[in-house]
Amino acid sequence: MADMTAKMLNSSDVSIPKGAKLTMSYLTPKEWDETAHLFDGVCQEQMHVFASERWPSMKIDCLHFKLDDELVAGCLVMHRAAPLGLGGLAVCKWGPILLDAAAPNAQQLFGDVVDMLINHYAVERRLMLSMLPRPQPAETNFAVEKLQERGFKEGAGLPFPNRYFVNVQLTDDAMRASFGQKWRAHLKKSEKNGLEFEHCDVSQMPVFYELYREMTARKQFPDYSAFDSLHHLMDNIHESARPELFLVRHEGEPVAGGVIFTAGDTSVYLYGATNDQALPLRAGYFMHWHIMRWLARQERIKWYDLGGTDGFLGLHQFKNGMVGKAGVVSQVPKVMNYAHWFMPRLLGNTLFLARDVKAQIMRRILSLKKNTPSD
Structure with a gap:
């Protein structure tokens, strides 16, 4: 593994x-x-x-x-x-x-x-x-x-120390075969929904910020992730280490996004955001799959660190299925x-x-x- x-x-x-x-x-x-x-x-x-x-x-x-x-x-x-x-x-x-x-x-x-x-x-x-x-x-x-x-x-x-690592040193076929069965089935369904994946430059950050605001308003949970500091990070970090932005659109409208730190040999999932349409479209599966494919083509990057779960069972199931047979679940x-x-x-x-x-x-x-x- x-x-x-x-x-x-x-x-x-x-x-x-x-x-x-x-x-x-x-x-x-x-x-x-x-x-x-x-x-x-x-x-x-x-x-x-x-x-x-x-x-x-x-x-x-x-x-x-x-x-x-x-x-x-x-x-x-x-x-x-x-x-x-x-x-x-x-x-x-x-x-x-x-x-x-x-x-x-x-x-x-x-x-x-x-x-x-x-x-x-x-x-x-x-x-x-x-x-x-x-x-x-x-x-x-x-x-x-x-x-x-x-x-x-x-x-x-940490009260929930599990950390989820996806192995991105694989071919597309091997990576896909590694996923959990249910995760792979959801991904297959997402690919039939007319979704489009974009690797964006920093000019598209306002689109991501709006998605994040929609998500927090919908879920009504207090945010202790220091999300407000992301503005400062993206605007002031040196371009050699600036996180990458990815968006997923459906019929031209953004439905999901992710901000990924990719400067070292292990990329880190910093923030993700979705709107109301993302869940039935399974946009999260589609987005992460294409992010992993992009990471696999970066010669230096070996692992995709998905972060933790804060104790949410659904998030554990999602990330654990993505880690699959070739990845590693370790602890902070x-x-x-x-x-x-x-x-x-x-x-x-x-x-x-x-x-x-x-x-x-x-x-x-x-x-x-x-x-x-x-x-």
Whole structure:
């Protein structure tokens, strides 16, 4: 089920040549975002234009790591110090990112970069270093193992951690044969409905925004996805990493759309939207099939990350059928925390506990609202 990419993620370390020197340097946000597309492991969470809009109260460092003056890795780290030198937090989401994820020494490089981050943020700057490894299409996430080896402790996890990966390293026929039987049947029906698929430029984003507004109004659910930040991302991100927009039309009218991050070796489904006509037309099946076909023709891309489900059974069935026999359902790792000093550990654990309690209360409130009959 998992191919050579997943096997690489689980392979044993290959040592870095003796005497080779790993160095760290700071970049400006502009320099970072213009070069982020070079890394196989790049994702939206590691883009400055995304992180600065999503977490405006945090300072952000953009770092390059070179081995004997050759670029091998990078990392975006958000941080905030507490008053009176009592500690603070340094947060890395879905990083560090490697230039070549398939390099024989990839795991060793990842570990050595983490060592430098520990020394810089946890030891020298007296911050709790909190890292959320990127989910991987493999049974074992080597990043979690590397962090555990260095003394990181598990923090909170997502209530619904499943992550769905479609293998797009296949021919059209092999990919289609991999789908679940029901998913394949719905796709076949969608192809008889006169739908048209478009790969659009950024000028068509207003069409997608309108579809999204129609969908949220129809479903009447609170949106915590930071969708408002998508405007900023699409308007300001460097063109080398700008997400791709796809639309599906029926009789000339847009009925479904998707925004996909495609800069690294794993594409990510960021946002999708549909109107009232999409469900009977099975436009979602049609759209994702053609997105997968487009991704399969991009030499660098190996996996299509569909995201999670937030506990919705119907969404699980849809994504699980799309993953099929050739894909992988793995899990988003728990947050991993490291503190070298006592006060940063105490402060960091207190802040995370308060955040987790607040999140549990909000989930409980939403659950009560869903189960309360409307007038």
